[in-house]
Every structure is written in C-alpha cells, then in structure tokens.
Amino acid sequence: MYQQKYDVIVAGGGTAGIAAALSSSRAKAKVLLIEKNSYVGGTAASGLPFIDFFNRDGRQIVAGIAEELMKQLFREKAALKHIRTSGGHLNSVTMIDPEWLKIIAEEMLLESGCDILYHSFVCGAKVENDTLSSITVANKNGLTKFQADCFIDTTGDGDLAKFSGARYHQGRERDGLCQAMSLLFKLGDVDVERTTALFSENPVVACPVGGDHEYNLHISGKLSKWNDIVKKDEIFPHPDHNIWAGTMRQNELTYVNTVRVSEKNGADAYELSEAEIEGRAQLKKVIYFLNKYVPGLEKAHITSIPNGIGVRETRRIDGEYVLTGKDVIEGRKFEDRIARNGYCIDIHDPKGQGWGISRIQSQDQSYDIPYRCIVPVRIDNLLVAGRCISTTSEALASTRIMPSCMALGQAAGIAAALSANKKIAPRKLNVEEIQNILKKSGALI
Structure with a gap:
C-alpha cells in the first residue's frame, strides 16, 4: 500500500x-x-x-x-x-x-x-x-x-x-513567551440547562441532537461568583477565571475549556510533558470544584480527555x-x-492572566x-x-x-x-x- x-x-x-x-x-x-x-x-x-x-x-x-x-x-x-x-467575541459556533x-x-x-x-x-x-x-x-x-x-x-x-x-x-x-495552553475535557451526566443558565455572556441557542426543544448550548463566562473558593482551594492563580463549554447532545458538555497552563513551550518535548502533567493535576481540582459548587454539575464526570493538551502558539x-x-x-x-x-x-495571556480581544x-x-x-x-x-x-x-x-x-x-x-x-x-x-x-x-x- x-x-x-x-x-x-x-x-x-x-x-x-x-x-x-x-x-x-x-x-x-x-x-x-x-x-x-x-x-x-x-x-x-x-x-x-x-x-x-x-x-x-x-x-x-x-x-x-x-x-x-x-x-x-x-x-x-x-x-x-x-x-x-x-x-x-464569537460570530458563529458549529458544535x-x-x-x-x-x-x-x-x-x-x-x-x-x-x-x-x-x-x-x-x-x-x-x-x-x-x-x-x-x-x-x-x-x-x-x-x-x-x-x-x-x-x-x-x-x-x-x-x-x-x-x-x-x-x-x-x-x-x-x-518569546507563547499563549497559554488549555486541556479540554468532556463531561457526562450534566444538567445542561441548569449549568448553561449560569453563564449568558454569549448565548448560543439551538436544539441538540436527540433533543426535543431549543435551549442555551454554550457557556461563555467567568467563575467570578466563586472567586473566594477558587482562591482558598488554589484552583487557579488569578480571580475571575474564564470558562467556555458547549454541548451538541443531551446530558453532556462536549467540551469544557477552563484548565490553563502558562509559560510552557509546546514545541519542546520536555516542557510539553510538564504542561500535560500540570494540566491533569489542575483538571482534578477543577472536577472536584465543579461537582461541589456549580449547579447542574453535581454528578458530572469526565468521559474523555483529548490525546494532548491544546497548544495555541x-x-x-x-x-x-x-x-x-x-x-x-x-x-x-x-x-x-x-x-x-x-x-x-x-x-x-502567556503568563496566564486572562485573555483579551481586538476586533x-x-x-x-x-x-x-x-x-x-x-x-x-x-x-x-x-x-x-x-x-x-x-x-x-x-x-x-x-x-x-x-x-x-x-x-x-x-x-x-x-x-x-x-x-x-x-x-x-x-x-x-x-x-x-x-x-x-x-x-x-x-x-x-
């Protein structure tokens, strides 16, 4: 062949x-x-x-x-x-x-x-x-x-x-610093309507595959209301941490983007390995936090993690x-x-301090x-x-x-x-x- x-x-x-x-x-x-x-x-x-x-x-x-x-x-x-x-900041989304x-x-x-x-x-x-x-x-x-x-x-x-x-x-x-990396993950057993209702910065409304009605399919916002918990549990180093997520099927978040790893070089095998390890350690804290404090995610569990952290630059x-x-x-x-x-x-931000856009x-x-x-x-x-x-x-x-x-x-x-x-x-x-x-x-x- x-x-x-x-x-x-x-x-x-x-x-x-x-x-x-x-x-x-x-x-x-x-x-x-x-x-x-x-x-x-x-x-x-x-x-x-x-x-x-x-x-x-x-x-x-x-x-x-x-x-x-x-x-x-x-x-x-x-x-x-x-x-x-x-x-x-988005013009369209295709789940x-x-x-x-x-x-x-x-x-x-x-x-x-x-x-x-x-x-x-x-x-x-x-x-x-x-x-x-x-x-x-x-x-x-x-x-x-x-x-x-x-x-x-x-x-x-x-x-x-x-x-x-x-x-x-x-x-x-x-x-020479590159944009922060993100380790995405998928969650099952999610009450999508309860969870997405908490974040309305960028509403995306449609009917998911297998669904019988339209509802907000996307999360685009900050974890500001939980800043005290985030600081106490040392989940993220900075307040007002961002979260993006979305679904195309019932009872799942097809992707969640909130884990952030900064000041690592994704084109260096050694630093990339360190980033993968740091990302999963952070993810464990994130899951405990979501289960305990975010309505609709009490029973949520990881159903998959991509084969590699997401590298932006x-x-x-x-x-x-x-x-x-x-x-x-x-x-x-x-x-x-x-x-x-x-x-x-x-x-x-390459140092992990949030993000910004220019139109x-x-x-x-x-x-x-x-x-x-x-x-x-x-x-x-x-x-x-x-x-x-x-x-x-x-x-x-x-x-x-x-x-x-x-x-x-x-x-x-x-x-x-x-x-x-x-x-x-x-x-x-x-x-x-x-x-x-x-x-x-x-x-x-």
Missing part, C-alpha cells in the same frame, strides 16, 4: 492537514498523510467547536472543504447547524461530535485516494541546495525515509519546517510575507489571497491571508499551513482557528499538487491558477 516516493507528503493530520491532503489528492496527486495519533482531526477531535465560519454581519467567510466536512457531519447527525451568535469527525474525515481522505500513516511523526529532513527532497519518519518500524516532489507542514508547530532549516519565530516578539515560519496584527485589524486585502478570516485577535475594524469585517504567508523564505518544495504560517504573534491569535486553518490547508494542497505536476518550486507558481481552482472547489476568496 505505502510507497517510498509520493507527489505530495503532508505532515500532520489536524484540520489543516485534512484539507491539504484532500485538496491535493483530488488534484490527482499521489498523497501521503502522516499523523502522530491513531486518528485524524487534531484540535477538532477534542470536541472544540468550529467558530466563525461567518463574520459579524452574518456573511460566510470560509467554505470549501471545511464546509463540505460540516455538511457531511450534519447529514450524519454528528454536528449541529451553524449557529450565529451575538454579544460576545461537532469529535468521535464522528475522526470517522468522517478519514472516510473522505480514503475516498480521495490518499494514503494515511498513523502513529508516525517527522523527525528529520534532507535539504540540498535549499530544496527539501526527503524526510525521515519515526514509528514502530523504526526510521523510514520518504521522498516527495512537494511537502506540506501542517504539524501546527512547524516541525517539518524546523527540521528543514527554515527560519522561524516563536512566541510574542518581546520575550509555538513556531511561526518566516514566509515571503509576514501577516501583522495591523493587517488583521484593518481588514487588509491582498492580490495573492488564498483564504479569508473574520475572527478577532484573541490572545490568551476587525474594516467595513466587511474580514481580512485576506496571502499565498506568500505559506511559502517559507529560502527553503523550496515546502509549504506550511495551519497555525505555523508566517504571521506576527498578534496576527496568529486570529489566524489559528480551525476554519481558517482548513482554508489555508486547502490552498496549500492545491499549490503542492501543481508544484509536483509542473516540477517547479511552489514560490514560482502562478497564484491566479491556485485561486481559480480554489473558487471552483467552493472556497471563498
């Missing part, structure tokens, strides 16, 4: 990797997708909802493969409809069943003809004359070399790009263009655009992401997609959401297939040709 040489190899099977592998395979490239876990999905497999397919005016900003995946989940009753929101997403995304990839190699990760790269020619993959078989005409780094952390010698930056510019590859916070806020448009985004700048100020409340952001300087036969693209730390706080990552992955997959077919470096491609294919594929650019 597996070959040693492919047209395109995609490293990382998260949301960006799924879209990259699908679009490249559909463009008639022979594709290998390499994933460290036993499933595809990445952050989406944690239960985190897809946010901001739409801008604040209700206009859809992202479609293409991301929307195709949602529609398949809708058909199989594995996701709720897109739900417009108001009053908070998903993470286990079904793993299944559906895998089916789509296999139907396209893509090969998938699980339990494997890139650990080395061969670069000659600034051109990436092969990678080394580690798994139970040992070390294996794979060749390709073009590679796509969708590892999130820019691992392949780093091994290839690509230049990169990490964390915020003044001190690590390496950002130096590309031919660096997207800035100013570009995001001003809603800048680019001739070589390959994706759009309408999400705010959402920064989780897009342009009339259409969206901005373009140019092709140059996914093309590393100097290294050829390599593209990047997802949260490791070329941005400032501030801009990353907007581009890192899953619909945006999928839009970038779809564009990278098309570009990689063209590069492999034409036998030219990705940086030399005609961007207009990529844009035309994206439009025909249902992408919104």
Whole structure:
C-alpha cells in the first residue's frame, strides 16, 4: 500500500492537514498523510467547536472543504447547524461530535485516494541546495525515509519546517513567551440547562441532537461568583477565571475549556510533558470544584480527555510575507489571497492572566491571508499551513482557528499538487491558477 516516493507528503493530520491532503489528492496527486495519533482531526477531535465560519454581519467567510466536512457531519447527525451568535467575541459556533469527525474525515481522505500513516511523526529532513527532497519518519518500524516532489507542514508547530532549516519565530516578539495552553475535557451526566443558565455572556441557542426543544448550548463566562473558593482551594492563580463549554447532545458538555497552563513551550518535548502533567493535576481540582459548587454539575464526570493538551502558539515560519496584527485589524486585502478570516485577535495571556480581544475594524469585517504567508523564505518544495504560517504573534491569535486553518490547508494542497505536476518550486507558481481552482472547489476568496 505505502510507497517510498509520493507527489505530495503532508505532515500532520489536524484540520489543516485534512484539507491539504484532500485538496491535493483530488488534484490527482499521489498523497501521503502522516499523523502522530491513531486518528485524524487534531484540535477538532477534542470536541472544540468550529467558530466563525461567518463574520459579524452574518456573511460566510470560509467554505470549501471545511464546509463540505460540516455538511457531511450534519447529514450524519454528528454536528449541529451553524449557529450565529451575538454579544460576545464569537460570530458563529458549529458544535461537532469529535468521535464522528475522526470517522468522517478519514472516510473522505480514503475516498480521495490518499494514503494515511498513523502513529508516525517527522523527525528529520534532507535539504540540498535549499530544496527539501526527503524526510525521515519515526514509528514502530523504526526510521523510514520518504521522498516527495512537494511537502506540506501542517504539524501546527512547524516541525517539518524546523527540521528543514527554515527560519522561524516563536512566541510574542518581546520575550518569546507563547499563549497559554488549555486541556479540554468532556463531561457526562450534566444538567445542561441548569449549568448553561449560569453563564449568558454569549448565548448560543439551538436544539441538540436527540433533543426535543431549543435551549442555551454554550457557556461563555467567568467563575467570578466563586472567586473566594477558587482562591482558598488554589484552583487557579488569578480571580475571575474564564470558562467556555458547549454541548451538541443531551446530558453532556462536549467540551469544557477552563484548565490553563502558562509559560510552557509546546514545541519542546520536555516542557510539553510538564504542561500535560500540570494540566491533569489542575483538571482534578477543577472536577472536584465543579461537582461541589456549580449547579447542574453535581454528578458530572469526565468521559474523555483529548490525546494532548491544546497548544495555541509555538513556531511561526518566516514566509515571503509576514501577516501583522495591523493587517488583521484593518481588514487588509491582498492580490495573492488564498483564504479569508473574520475572527478577532484573541490572545490568551502567556503568563496566564486572562485573555483579551481586538476586533476587525474594516467595513466587511474580514481580512485576506496571502499565498506568500505559506511559502517559507529560502527553503523550496515546502509549504506550511495551519497555525505555523508566517504571521506576527498578534496576527496568529486570529489566524489559528480551525476554519481558517482548513482554508489555508486547502490552498496549500492545491499549490503542492501543481508544484509536483509542473516540477517547479511552489514560490514560482502562478497564484491566479491556485485561486481559480480554489473558487471552483467552493472556497471563498
């Protein structure tokens, strides 16, 4: 089944990797997708909802493969409809069943003809004359070399790009610290209506799968009313701690986002291990607190924890263009655009002291992401997609959401297939040709 040489190899099977592998395979490239876990999905497999397919005016900003995946989940009753929101920092929420997403995304990839190699990760790269020619993959078989005409780094952390010698930056510019991490978890035996009624900062109302009426499906708020308890029990180091959660089925919170681990480097194996340990220790305290003090969660228990803490920021590859916070806020448009985004700048303080947002100020409340952001300087036969693209730390706080990552992955997959077919470096491609294919594929650019 597996070959040693492919047209395109995609490293990382998260949301960006799924879209990259699908679009490249559909463009008639022979594709290998390499994933460290036993499933595809990445952050989406944690239960985190897809946010901001739409801008604040209700206009859809992202479609293409991301929307195709949602529609398949809708058909199989594995996701709720897109739900417009108001009053908070989100423009829309799309609740998903993470286990079904793993299944559906895998089916789509296999139907396209893509090969998938699980339990494997890139650990080395061969670069000659600034051109990436092969990678080394580690798994139970040992070390294996794979060749390709073009590679796509969708590892999130820019691992392949780093091994290839690509230049990169990490964390915020003044001190290198990255945004805080979050360990998500799912809870069962939840009285969802009682719990969600306590938090109304950003109400999301719909009927869950299997439900018989609509009610508030989302928690977006603070634990301020329990500040004394949080301080006494040393659950969190700061008052007014945030909590986000949501459900798509009765009697469960499909995801809860409140555990926060700060001042750790998610691209360092040692610090990442420390973050995982700290996150679970914090989680234990959180569960005891929720059971004892939060109405509707008295009987709640953990039904799953994702395979890895959620990392918001690590390496950002130096590309031919660096997207800035100013570009995001001003809603800048680019001739070589390959994706759009309408999400705010959402920064989780690297020292764990809360979070803050900055909204897009342009009339259409969206901005373009140019092709140059996914093309590393100097290294050829390599593209990047997802949260490791070329941005400032501030801009990353907007581009890192899953619909945006999928839009970038779809564009990278098309570009990689063209590069492999034409036998030219990705940086030399005609961007207009990529844009035309994206439009025909249902992408919104």
